[in-house]
Amino acid sequence: MKTIIAQCLLCGSMAFGLWTAVLMAYSHYNQENKPLKKTQEPIKARSLGKNVYQQNRDSKETSKQKVINVLTATRFNESTILPEFHQEFKQYGLNAVISRRLGMVREVPDSRDKMYVLCHQKHYPFNLPTASIIICFHNEEFHTLLRTVSSVMNLTPHHFLEEIILVDDMSEIDDLKEILDYQLELFRGKIKLIRNKRREGLIRSRMIGASRASGDILVFLDSHCEVNKVWLEPLLHAIAKDHKTVVCPLMDVIDETTLDYIAAPIVRGAFDWDLGFRWDSVFSYELDGPEGQSKPIRSPAMAGQIFAIDRHYFNELGQYDKDMDLWGGENVELSLRIWMCGGQLFILPCSRVGHVTKIHDSNDPAFKKALSQNLLRVVHTWLDEYKDNFFLQRPHLKYVSYGNISERVELRKRLGCKSFQWYLDNIFPELEPIVHTDEEEKNHLLIKGEKVP
Numbered sequence: 001m002k003t004i005i006a007q008c009l010l011c012g013s014m015a016f017g018l019w020t021a022v023l024m025a026y027s028h029y030n031q032e033n034k035p036l037k038k039t040q041e042p043i044k045a046r047s048l049g050k051n052v053y054q055q056n057r058d059s060k061e062t063s064k065q066k067v068i069n070v071l072t073a074t075r076f077n078e079s080t081i082l083p084e085f086h087q088e089f090k091q092y093g094l095n096a097v098i099s100r101r102l103g104m105v106r107e108v109p110d111s112r113d114k115m116y117v118l119c120h121q122k123h124y125p126f127n128l129p130t131a132s133i134i135i136c137f138h139n140e141e142f143h144t145l146l147r148t149v150s151s152v153m154n155l156t157p158h159h160f161l162e163e164i165i166l167v168d169d170m171s172e173i174d175d176l177k178e179i180l181d182y183q184l185e186l187f188r189g190k191i192k193l194i195r196n197k198r199r200e201g202l203i204r205s206r207m208i209g210a211s212r213a214s215g216d217i218l219v220f221l222d223s224h225c226e227v228n229k230v231w232l233e234p235l236l237h238a239i240a241k242d243h244k245t246v247v248c249p250l251m252d253v254i255d256e257t258t259l260d261y262i263a264a265p266i267v268r269g270a271f272d273w274d275l276g277f278r279w280d281s282v283f284s285y286e287l288d289g290p291e292g293q294s295k296p297i298r299s300p301a302m303a304g305q306i307f308a309i310d311r312h313y314f315n316e317l318g319q320y321d322k323d324m325d326l327w328g329g330e331n332v333e334l335s336l337r338i339w340m341c342g343g344q345l346f347i348l349p350c351s352r353v354g355h356v357t358k359i360h361d362s363n364d365p366a367f368k369k370a371l372s373q374n375l376l377r378v379v380h381t382w383l384d385e386y387k388d389n390f391f392l393q394r395p396h397l398k399y400v401s402y403g404n405i406s407e408r409v410e411l412r413k414r415l416g417c418k419s420f421q422w423y424l425d426n427i428f429p430e431l432e433p434i435v436h437t438d439e440e441e442k443n444h445l446l447i448k449g450e451k452v453p
Contacts, residue, residue, distance in 0.1 A: 093359045094256045099141050100143055106226075108226055109263070111261070111263035115292070130162040132219065133221055138202075158190075160236060163215060215311065216311060218308065221353070228252070228352035239308060246345045248302050277331060296349075336420075377403065381409060384420040386421075
């Protein structure tokens with residue numbers, strides 16, 4: 001009897017201990033997941049900005065830690081959350097989990113804060129030219145695209161906004177079909193949606209959008225951007241003063257992992273001999289004078305994601321090279337054409353637009369082929385006797401086919417463009433040649449006092 005009682009007590013103790021452990025685990029799990037549940041609650045569009053600021057103020061964690069917590073808050077779901085997260089990150093090039101949580105509208109910080117007084121002192125006429133905003137997309141994450149559109153609608157004076165032209169480059173995602181059509185009804189009257197009947201790539205899609213535009217100024221905008229306060233007026237004003245001026249906003253950073261909006265320093269666009277674009281520091285003397293840090297920055301090159309150009313000048317200048325494919329290299333080509341053919345290119349620090357630099361597969365065969373051909377078309381059209389500097393950096397491209405460039409060469413002649421030597425001397429002297437031309441070698445020998453052959 002005693003043995004039976006002892007066994008019962010033992011079993012009861014074990015059961016009690018087991019249930020206690022389960023309840024403690026559940027309680028711990030609940031506590032750990034309260035922040036997660038709270039952040040996943042839908043937020044109304046009107047109050048989104050206020051909530052974002054309140055969350056940032058209350059949280060003691062870094063933004064990246066928040067993402068880690070979202071992904072690993074519970075071990076029970078880790079096996080399902082992580083694969084989905086990585087799959088979507090690979091598909092969209094950004095954090096789709098957080099993008100969905102942010103929704104279609106959010107308020108971003110005014111990144112002009114450090115130069116607010118200088119920018120605020122600038123006054124823009126009421127009768128500036130109108131703008132057509134051209135946004136091309138292919139399989140863009142749904143909420144990211146809608147935040148791009150809604151930011152333009154909410155932060156652009158309507159009398160300057162002629163239209164927003166969306167060009168769908170054969171997207172395959174269901175959300176970008178009927179659901180997108182339904183959402184765009186909210187912006188009825190200002191948005192034109194063009195759906196390509198075949199895959200064209202960014203370059204030709206932008207040309208398609210431009211051909212349908214009726215605004216005085218074309219503003220090309222990537223589909224993963226968020227514009228900031230008073231973003232458009234500085235661009236329109238600069239072009240109104242000189243129609244051959246092409247302008248870019250200062251591009252703020254939207255982190256691809258956290259989607260935090262981060263103010264960018266003042267920089268200018270540049271490139272190396274492999275024609276890869278990079279950001280470069282600005283000389284201090286360029287910021288001298290009464291305008292200070294709000295002064296337009298002369299830029300040797302543009303990044304290409306966001307810029308504004310007079311519509312007639314865009315056509316006069318030859319638009320894009322239609323035989324370039326997908327994207328890559330077109331920004332350097334257009335930059336060279338602007339400077340060498342009588343225009344000028346500036347970055348305006350008082351105009352701010354946030355942009356997501358997506359993670360993409362640079363080893364994708366189709367992209368690698370398109371980029372190689374695009375760069376070669378730039379080299380053989382614009383670099384003159386300096387093309388060997390490019391092939392030193394990319395020797396594997398020396399004998400790769402790049403198609404017929406006779407139209408672009410003829411365009412250069414018709415526009416009366418200057419030489420690449422002029423560009424190096426006057427616009428980008430910091431780009432020092434790796435291989436000297438025969439003329440440069442002779443000058444070098446003369447300086448040294450040696451005999452010229």
